[in-house]
Amino acid sequence: MWDGLNAWWATIPTFERVFWFMAIPFSALTFLQLIMTFIGMGHADTDIDAPHDLPSDGHDHHFGDSLKFFTVKNFIIFLTAFGWMGVACTRAGFPAWLSVGISFLSGTFMIVLVAWVFYLLYKLGESGTFHIRDTVGNSGTVYLPIPPQKKGKGQIQL
Numbered sequence: 001m002w003d004g005l006n007a008w009w010a011t012i013p014t015f016e017r018v019f020w021f022m023a024i025p026f027s028a029l030t031f032l033q034l035i036m037t038f039i040g041m042g043h044a045d046t047d048i049d050a051p052h053d054l055p056s057d058g059h060d061h062h063f064g065d066s067l068k069f070f071t072v073k074n075f076i077i078f079l080t081a082f083g084w085m086g087v088a089c090t091r092a093g094f095p096a097w098l099s100v101g102i103s104f105l106s107g108t109f110m111i112v113l114v115a116w117v118f119y120l121l122y123k124l125g126e127s128g129t130f131h132i133r134d135t136v137g138n139s140g141t142v143y144l145p146i147p148p149q150k151k152g153k154g155q156i157q158l
Contacts, residue, residue, distance in 0.1 A: 016090040019103070023083030029076045074111045082107035 012020065085106035089099035147153075 013090070015096055015099075016087060019083050019086030019090060019099075021083075022079050023087055026076050026080040026083060030080045033073060033076065074114065077110050077114055078107035080107075081110040 009017075082103045086099050086103040089102050090096075094102070
């Protein structure tokens with residue numbers, strides 16, 4: 001088996017080997033990322049303790065609201081797409097400069113595509129936070145009896 005693989009590898013031009021060196025290991029890393037994401041290890045949550053009296057403008061700010069292009073995951077995705085498109089372009093007989101250019105555009109497109117998909121997925125979630133100013137003037141349903149004419153004690157939980 002190894003003799004056949006060595007014979008095949010010897011026939012590949014050096015320029016194409018560079019693309020193979022990117023495509024194979026980064027494809028394995030992409031697959032590993034996929035597996036880790038499915039089993040719940042593909043993200044990192046960070047909790048930060050801060051005093052509650054920090055100044056606020058009344059808006060919730062999230063660190064994940066913007067598209068993130070420069071991440072380890074995107075780097076791996078870029079090199080995977082770059083490598084495989086480079087292999088395809090050199091196999092198709094494109095000149096080296098065109099193969100690199102198309103591969104670069106392909107990798108960049110994959111980063112933008114993946115970032116956009118994760119952005120759309122992020123927008124599906126809700127924070128569950130509401131502000132009291134949004135509740136003023138709205139009606140609600142009460143499931144416990146409230147004593148009339150301010151007799152007794154009651155508690156409202158929003």
